[in-house]
Amino acid sequence: MPSAPTPVTDTPGGAAAGGTGARRPVRRFDPLLYGPFIGLLLLLAVGTALNPDFATWDNWMNVLTRTAFIGIIAIGMCFVIISGGIDLSVGSMAALIAGATILMMNALSGLLLSSVAVVALGMLFAVALGGGFGLAHGYLITRGQIEPFIVTLGTLGIFRAVLTWLADGGAITLDMTLSDVYGPVYYGSLLGIPIPVWIFALAALAGGLLLNRTAFGRYVQAIGSNEQVARFAAVDVDRVKLLTYGLLGVCVGVATVLYVPRLGSASPTTGLLWELEAIAAVIVGGTSFKGGAGRIAGTVVGAILLSVISNILNLTSVISVYLNAAVQGCVIIAVAFLQRRRP
Amino acid sequence: MSAFAKLTRRAVLGGGLAAATALGLGGSALAADAVKLGVSIPAATHGFTGGIVWWANEAKKELEKAHPNLKITVKTASGAPEQANQLQDLVTVTKIDSLVIFPFESAALTQPVAQAKKKGVYVTVVDRGLTDPSAQDAYIAGDNTAFGRIPAEHIAKTFNGKANVVALRGMPTTLDNERWDAFTAVMKQHPDIKILDAKYANWNRDDAFKVTQDFLTRFKDIDVVWAADDDMAFGVLKAIEQAKRTDIKEVFGGAGSKTMVKTILDGSNPLIRADVSYSPKFIYDAIKMTAEARLKGQALPATHIIPSALITKENAKEFYFPDSPY
Numbered sequence: 025m026p027s028a029p030t031p032v033t034d035t036p037g038g039a040a041a042g043g044t045g046a047r048r049p050v051r052r053f054d055p056l057l058y059g060p061f062i063g064l065l066l067l068l069a070v071g072t073a074l075n076p077d078f079a080t081w082d083n084w085m086n087v088l089t090r091t092a093f094i095g096i097i098a099i100g101m102c103f104v105i106i107s108g109g110i111d112l113s114v115g116s117m118a119a120l121i122a123g124a125t126i127l128m129m130n131a132l133s134g135l136l137l138s139s140v141a142v143v144a145l146g147m148l149f150a151v152a153l154g155g156g157f158g159l160a161h162g163y164l165i166t167r168g169q170i171e172p173f174i175v176t177l178g179t180l181g182i183f184r185a186v187l188t189w190l191a192d193g194g195a196i197t198l199d200m201t202l203s204d205v206y207g208p209v210y211y212g213s214l215l216g217i218p219i220p221v222w223i224f225a226l227a228a229l230a231g232g233l234l235l236n237r238t239a240f241g242r243y244v245q246a247i248g249s250n251e252q253v254a255r256f257a258a259v260d261v262d263r264v265k266l267l268t269y270g271l272l273g274v275c276v277g278v279a280t281v282l283y284v285p286r287l288g289s290a291s292p293t294t295g296l297l298w299e300l301e302a303i304a305a306v307i308v309g310g311t312s313f314k315g316g317a318g319r320i321a322g323t324v325v326g327a328i329l330l331s332v333i334s335n336i337l338n339l340t341s342v343i344s345v346y347l348n349a350a351v352q353g354c355v356i357i358a359v360a361f362l363q364r365r366r367p
Numbered sequence: 368m369s370a371f372a373k374l375t376r377r378a379v380l381g382g383g384l385a386a387a388t389a390l391g392l393g394g395s396a397l398a399a400d401a402v403k404l405g406v407s408i409p410a411a412t413h414g415f416t417g418g419i420v421w422w423a424n425e426a427k428k429e430l431e432k433a434h435p436n437l438k439i440t441v442k443t444a445s446g447a448p449e450q451a452n453q454l455q456d457l458v459t460v461t462k463i464d465s466l467v468i469f470p471f472e473s474a475a476l477t478q479p480v481a482q483a484k485k486k487g488v489y490v491t492v493v494d495r496g497l498t499d500p501s502a503q504d505a506y507i508a509g510d511n512t513a514f515g516r517i518p519a520e521h522i523a524k525t526f527n528g529k530a531n532v533v534a535l536r537g538m539p540t541t542l543d544n545e546r547w548d549a550f551t552a553v554m555k556q557h558p559d560i561k562i563l564d565a566k567y568a569n570w571n572r573d574d575a576f577k578v579t580q581d582f583l584t585r586f587k588d589i590d591v592v593w594a595a596d597d598d599m600a601f602g603v604l605k606a607i608e609q610a611k612r613t614d615i616k617e618v619f620g621g622a623g624s625k626t627m628v629k630t631i632l633d634g635s636n637p638l639i640r641a642d643v644s645y646s647p648k649f650i651y652d653a654i655k656m657t658a659e660a661r662l663k664g665q666a667l668p669a670t671h672i673i674p675s676a677l678i679t680k681e682n683a684k685e686f687y688f689p690d691s692p693y
Contacts, residue, residue, distance in 0.1 A: 075585065083584045090577055188410075193417020194692030195572075195598075197626075211609055286576065287605055291598070292412050293571045338581030341564050346539060348567070 059363025060309050060325040067329060067355070071336040078339055085218055087335050088328065089210075092220035093118070093279040094298060095327035098305040099231040100275030102323045103268045104172075105306050106235070108248040108315030109165065111269065113176040114276050115298030116183035117157050121280040122290035123187045123196045125150045130199050139205040146206075150284070151277035157183075158273020162266035180299070188292045198288035210285040220282045224324075227278065232320040244268055248315030305330055308356055310363050329359065401436040402661045405463035405488075406654060407453055409471055410443040413570060414598050414624060418647030418693030419469065426654040437658055447475040454479045458486055465489040465661045467654050473541075474498050491657045491667060493650055495542070505667035507653040509645045511542055513675035515549030515595075517643040518619045521677060522591050525617065525640070528557040530590040533582045534565035535575055535599050546595065546621075563589070568599050575602030583610045591617045597624035597642065604638065621645060623678055623686050624693050632683040642678040644686055647693055649673045 071078040097114050104111050129146040133139065157179070164175045190196065198206065212219050235241035243264045246254040255261050284290070309326030311318030333355050337348050406427070411417040420443055427439040440461050444450035450471050457463045466488050470476035473495050481502035484490050492503040500506070522530060534550070537543040547565070554560050563586050568574040575594060582589070583606060592607075592615060594600035600620030607615055615638065620627050623644040630639045652673060660667050678686050 077584050080584070083581075086580050086584065090580075188412065188417075191417070192692040193411025193420055194414050287572050287602060289572065289601070291414060291572065292417070293569075293598075294573070296571070334577070335581055338566055338578055339585050345536070345566055 060322050060329060060359055063308075063355070063359035063362055064325050064329045064332065067332050067336065071332065071339070074336065074342065075339045078336065083335070083339075085213075085221065087331050088221045088224070089218045091327050091331045092224040093283050094301045094305060094330070095224050095324055096227045096275050096279045096282075097272075097298060098302040098309075098323050098327045099227050099320060100272030101302045102231065102306045102309075102311055102318050102320055103235065103244055104272050105303070105311055105313065106248045106315055106318040107244045107265055107268045108251065109172040109265065109268065110303070111161065111172065111176045111272055112299050113157075113161070113180040113183055114272070114302055115295035116180045116187070117154065117273070117276050117295075118280050118283065118298060119290055119292070119294035119296075120183040120187045121150050121153050121157075121277060122284050122294055123190050124153060125280065125284060126196045126198045126288075126290055127190065129202055133199050133202055139202055142202060143206045143209075146284075147209075147281045150280045151274055154273040154275070154277025154280065155270050156273065158270040158276070159266060161273070162269035165269065166262040166265050184292065187290065187294070191291060193292065195289045195291035198284065203285070203288040206285040206288070208285075210282055223278065223282060227275065228320055228324045231323075235318075235320055240264065240267070245316060245318075248312075248317070250316075301330060302327075304356060308359050326359075329355070401438070402434075402465055402658060403461065403463045404437065404439045404465045404467065404654070404658055404661070405454075405457035405461060406439060406441045406650075407450055407457065407466065407468045408441070408443055408650060409450075409469060410445045412445065414693045415570075415622060415647055418624075418691055419650050421692050422648050422651040423654060426651040426658075430655060430658050434658070434662060437662060439654070439658070444471065447471040450476060451479040454483060458483050458488060463488060465491075465657055467491045467493060467650070467657050469493040469650060470495050470497065477502055489657070489661060489666075491653055493653045505657070505669060505671065507649060507656070507667075507671045507673065509649050510672050510675040511545040511645075512549040514621060514643055514645050515546035515551075516553055517675060517677050518593055518595075518621065518641075519550045519553035521641055521643075522593070522617070522619065523553065523557045523560060526560070526590060529559040531561050531563055531586070531588055532591045532593060533563045533586060533589055534593040535568040535578060535595050535603070536565055537570045537596060537599075538567060550593065550595075568602070570596050570598060572598050572602040575599035576606045577602075579603045579606035580610070583607070583612055587614075589615050591615070591619065594618055594620050596621050597627040600627065600639075604636070607638070619643075622693075625688060625691055628678060628683050628687045631678060631680055632687060634680060640679070642686075644676045644678055646686070647691075648688070 077083060101111060101114065125146050128149055129142050132142045132145060161175055161179065164170055165172050209219055214222060243259045246259055247261055247264060251261060305327035306323050307313055308329060309319060309322030311323065333352050337343065337351060343351060406423050408419050408423055409416045411420045423441050427441055430437055431439055440457065440463065442453045442457065444453050457466065466483060468480060468490065470492065477497040477499050480490055480497060481499065484502055490503045491505045491507060494508050496506055497503055522532065536547060551562065554562060566578045568578045579592065579602065592603050594603045597620035600618050603618050617640055618638045619641065621643050623642050623646055627639065627642050630636050631642060656667055
């Protein structure tokens with residue numbers, strides 16, 4: 025906790041509250057900015073060299089589509105981490121939202137409603153539920169004054185346990201007719217690009233604008249740099265924090281909307297460890313774990329990088345399957361090294 | 368949730384009845400015949416363990432109804448340390464005299480189980496054997512070798528000993544290794560069956576989907592996918608459907624889940640022709656065998672392997688339990 029009051033001029037990163045036009049550092053080759061991109065390019069080269077099928081449009085679309093869930097969640101997570109917080113519950117939250125949404129849609133389809141209307145309501149419900157969960161986190165953290173780590177560790181258990189209970193330990197499966205109507209949201213494409221990739225791109229764009237071009241974005245960075253100073257600068261810290269968790273909840277809701285049509289089911293293994301993947305994507309993408317500064321573009325690249333690693337491992341058998349996790353670990357550390365901060 | 372409430376109420380009533388009976392008969396010769404059975408199993412974290420919990424509660428319901436002097440306590444744990452703690456509670460607080468345990472890990476639970484046995488508890492170990500077999504009185508398990516051997520034999524027979532196979536594996540565990548070794552041992556006798564590759568998909572639908580997508584990108588001609596688990600087979604089918612691939616002729620799951628058996632029964636998916644049974648029902652059998660033997664004061668055979676069988680359209684009806692969650 026950066027609670028010691030430091031003078032405003034000492035705020036690291038220079039992202040002090042309310043500054044107009046962002047000051048940019050002198051343009052030089054800065055590995056801090058390009059680390060994740062270089063890492064991704066190297067991986068793409070390695071992948072292509074190992075298996076020519078890697079460099080095909082279909083494979084790239086597969087990888088981008090499956091990255092969409094983690095990627096969208098990571099964009100929300102980026103805001104939370106920049107503000108100096110953390111959310112460990114996103115995987116469980118996604119699983120519970122998926123389960124609750126499927127149950128609700130199945131129940132509604134018995135009523136006199138068209139399948140399209142039921143699916144539309146289900147999607148709205150998922151996003152609203154996510155936003156609600158996020159705000160509840162924010163409320164407990166700001167008003168309840170509980171550490172975000174503890175609040176979300178608690179809900180991590182609660183969300184998954186409730187889902188397991190709802191599913192009776194098995195799987196909750198979407199009604200077949202609804203599944204057919206909902207399917208295109210994951211499997212369909214527009215101009216040759218799958219729908220989830222479009223949503224991912226839009227979310228990234230919106231996230232980037234929100235972080236870098238709005239007062240809210242600057243407040244988030246200011247709070248992460250130094251909460252005390254932000255408070256002195258008349259930033260409504262509690263409200264901004266509440267909103268960052270709400271925003272992350274909405275991102276989880278959107279990711280779930282895309283996830284449900286893929287398998288049409290939710291089970292206690294749904295979204296397992298997504299929280300760690302999302303956090304890793306944010307940090308690999310060059311956001312400081314201590315908060316204060318971060319980038320959406322880096323986060324997006326970080327998320328893609330993580331799924332490209334497992335894609336390459338699946339497309340080759342150079343390395344023993346027992347060592348897959350080790351390769352992933354090495355790449356994460358290497359990329360983090362490429363963009364390490366110098367004192 | 369009314370069914371749930373009913374179940375709980377019934378369990379409470381049953382428990383109360385058993386306690387009342389025990390009290391009423393307290394001091395008489397019959398009291399010695401009362402059996403307090405503890406059941407310690409993993410919590411429902413995926414389809415299979417969900418089935419374990421359901422079948423354990425099913426056994427409790429039926430047996431307590433049939434035998435008023437039997438009291439069964441079911442405890443679920445989400446990890447080996449928690450299971451060890453629960454085991455202590457069962458012995459010291461609930462004062463069980465018999466135990467049916469499905470250990471999380473063989474090594475970690477061997478000592479705690481040995482302690483319980485030392486205090487005079489009759490121990491039946493299910494599925495995963497302890498590292499020191501003297502800590503158990505009886506061992507009941509499914510047949511993991513058959514789990515790998517049966518699909519391999521089925522594939523070899525169906526494709527006349529010539530096919531391109533890709534395989535999914537569960538998690539790196541001895542259980543998975545046993546299955547995999549049995550599978551590859553059969554395939555070695557058929558030189559024209561090629562196992563193109565095998566990757567871990569963690570007994571998880573989503574991971575199976577991703578791994579299959581990548582297999583489909585990498586191999587242009589696949590005849591069979593050995594998904595090695597019904598949950599994983601579900602993800603495999605979705606990935607094949609998405610890629611619109613027609614070269615794959617069979618997807619073989621494993622364990623005999625409700626939906627998979629129904630698919631075989633109805634013949635509703637041409638890719639699903641057979642399955643191998645490895646039902647969580649073995650916990651039910653284990654509890655029943657232990658309880659009935661203890662009520663009669665008998666011992667169980669030291670080892671009892673519940674055979675795995677090939678499920679096809681002809682016999683699928685025997686493996687279909689519509690009420691089970693798995």
